[in-house]
Amino acid sequence: MGLKLYNTLARAKEEFEPLQGRRVKMFVCGITPYDHTHIGHARTYVAFDVIARYLRHRGYSLFYLQNVTDVDDRILTRAPEVDIPWDDLGDEYLADYLKTMEALGVTSVNLYAKATDYIPEIIEQVEGLLAGDYAYQVDGDVFYQISSFQDYGKLSRVKLEKLRSGARVEVDKRKRNPQDFALWKSRKPGEPHWDSPWGAGRPGWHIEDTAISVTHFGPQYDIHGAGNDLIFPHHEAEIAQAEAFTGRKPFVKYWMHTGFVVIKGERMGKSLGNIIPVKEVLERYDPEVLRFFLVYTQYRSPIDFTYEALEEARRAYGRITEALERARAELSEAREERGDGDEELRGAIASASSDFFEAMDDDFNTRDALAALFSLTTTFRVDLDRGLSAGSLREFLDAFETYGTILGLFRGVAAPSVDLIDGLIGLLLRLREDARRGGDYEASDRIRKELTKLGVRLEDTSKGPRWRLP
RNA sequence: GCCGGGGUGACAGAGUGGCUCAUGUGACCGACUGCAGAUCGGUUUUAUGGGGGUUCGAUUCCCUCCCCUGGCACCA
Missing domain, CATH: 1.10.730 (Isoleucyl-tRNA Synthetase; Domain 1)
Known part of the structure; x- marks a missing residue:
């Protein structure tokens, strides 16, 4: 019996056959740390944690890589609003994310790779794309020219001429085509920047993933996962970048996407103001219950929270x-x-x-x-x-x-938690004190005797009873 | 407009060209029970959005319509 998984690229379940024997390389798009971890994140990363655990259980030697977009528009917009340096803001929310993941039992990730640790590789890819005429430079910016990549749209099945450009985001007039996307962004006042052949600047959003994954996995690998909102344009852009840069296709054999968490049937989003932070849920529920809730639905189905x-x-x-x-x-x-x-x-x-x-x-x-x-x-x-x-x-x-x-x-x-043991013994001691005060020494001695039998040593002191484990 | 996902019992949510039954939650009845809780048995339950087609047989395959929902250029 083989393992089957749904491949977004094929829009069908396929038999899972890794590229290299039993070795599996999996990359999942991580977070942009600019705000609290929310249940949408929890959903996606718990889902891939289960997938990773299962692959390992099935005997595959899995390397699970996740990126962290630690330099990005959203961080740079947010930082001045809260008056915190952009890199501190990123560190803070990355720590929040990792802590949340730990609470939820997400333990399968081998490496969290930060975008800013891969600037040389990013620059190398941008140079390669320029050299191959897949990109062009305007002032200090570099854009990917999607008309140069025939397969554009093969994952999301979008047809370029059918897109409504600028539906949500202003189109940069300097682009040759509205669908072209930034590989490198020139330095703006107050923003972090790195030196490059095109002047100081910072990477575009899509390029870090291909730089990180090609660095660790090479030109081709097995599984790429993320929330289904990233199918377009992000993953389409990744394919365009990687396949143009390495000349090898397919870049990724299996594309896997998780369903969204919705609130009362509507998508969770900043603009709707209905984002639920994991923190808020964990104030009321055990993290394991939240994890169960997430695992209780197949990973591709939407979850109404x-x-x-x-x-x-x-x-x-x-x-x-x-x-x-x-x-x-x-x-x-x-x-x-x-x-x-x-x-x-x-x-x-x-x-x-x-x-x-x-x-x-x-x-x-x-x-x-x-x-x-x-x-x-x-x-x-x-x-x-x-x-x-x-x-x-x-x-x-x-x-x-x-x-x-x-x-x-x-x-x-x-194993029962230390807190629980603490509480239970405390409760027995209070019952025993009540018995003693009521003169019921038969009951109080029995409690002490039974506790001793279980290995709990009990000593009465002038400050009240004290207990310790052997 | 274009490209996706989905409509299954009171609710959530799987699977399946025919078979006794998904599973969970809720409600009700019964058993158990000092109380509470948990649990067991039963009921709610002839559940598959409408219409048409293929077929001996469709919830499943095909067509069509309706409804909900996501994406359309920096979102897990």
């Missing part, structure tokens, strides 16, 4: 984690001899795993994969009442360990 939907996800997720907690609790007291539910549970684990991997193989269908896990937990609960041996409980938990590693979920179930 509402707190009601998040609440539903929380309940649904609780159904699984509750079962896992129960299994873990039962395991500590379970016996090795066979239980009446063993056979059925083992069969259910096998068929759930088969369904799970089949769903994941089909373009990473996490929704369908999760359906198999929900069914498995229901069977588990029924079988638990019939009786389960320690062996089958372990098999059940091991299976979820595997699913959890792939989906980046069920992490909190593995």
Whole structure:
């Protein structure tokens, strides 16, 4: 059974065959750090995190590269507004992004590459494009001449003559064609700049991705991903740049795009003022619940974000984690001899795993994969009442360990947090104090004795009870 | 205008040319229960936007219409 993925270039699911054996190179367009990380970012990067984890689970040796657009119009516009140097602003929001990703369990990225660390490579590509007559210089600016690239539009399937130029952005009059895009922008007062053969300036938006990816991956690689808003013009521009610069095509074998997060059916956007920062969600919900909510929908489908939907996800997720907690609790007291539910549970684990991997193989269908896990937990609960041996409980938990590693979920179930232990023991101590004050020394001694049996040492001091673990 | 994505039960959301059933949430009934919660069983449920075609058979394939939604030059 092979792994299939939806390739935007083909507008169809294709069998996944890496260019080089089992080695896979994946590039995903990262963020422009100029504001808080929002749930749209979370969606896309959690989706690719699952994809990366699954590819690795499938035995591929994956290098996952993500860029960071740390010099860009939006940063340069924002910085003076908040009166912070542009590079500090970028650092601040990059840190915010990385922290958010950590909270969400996004651990699969091998390298975050900042655009400003690749200025020489960017200049080299612009020079190459000028030399090949794919670009032209006007004053200190360099533009890509799209009429020189025959394949322009092959990813997005746009026809140049059908475009409404300037629908949202003013067209620079110096361009030979309104669709031409900037490779290099000349220095403007107060803006950061680097020396180049065309004078001081900074890179255009699209060129950093090709400079970074060609530097690390060479002229061709396997997977390029991003939100579907970047298909046009960004990815179209990347293809034009890379294929013209290297002379090799296709630049990327599989293009993968995530669906958008929408709010009440509408796209999330600055202009609509309906952007939801991840920070805001995490004030109310566990990061793992947010991750589950995102994984609960297949990566290409749009997600309508509402707190009601998040609440539903929380309940649904609780159904699984509750079962896992129960299994873990039962395991500590379970016996090795066979239980009446063993056979059925083992069969259910096998068929759930088969369904799970089949769903994941089909373009990473996490929704369908999760359906198999929900069914498995229901069977588990029924079988638990019939009786389960320690062996089958372990098999059940091991299976979820595997699913959890792939989906980046069920992490909190593995070990109770320090905070929780702290709270629980604190609660027992307060109950014991109440008992002591009420003269019920039988109860208070029993609490101390039981805690001691669990390895919690308890000492009464003049400042109240103190406890420590062995 | 051009290029995309999508309409499935009360809601969210998979899959499938025929098969008992996606899955989850909600509501209701029953079981369990000191209370609460969790859980189990059942119901809501003859679910596939309208019309036409292909077919023995269409939710699935084709045509058409309607509706929602994204992109159209610096947005994950």
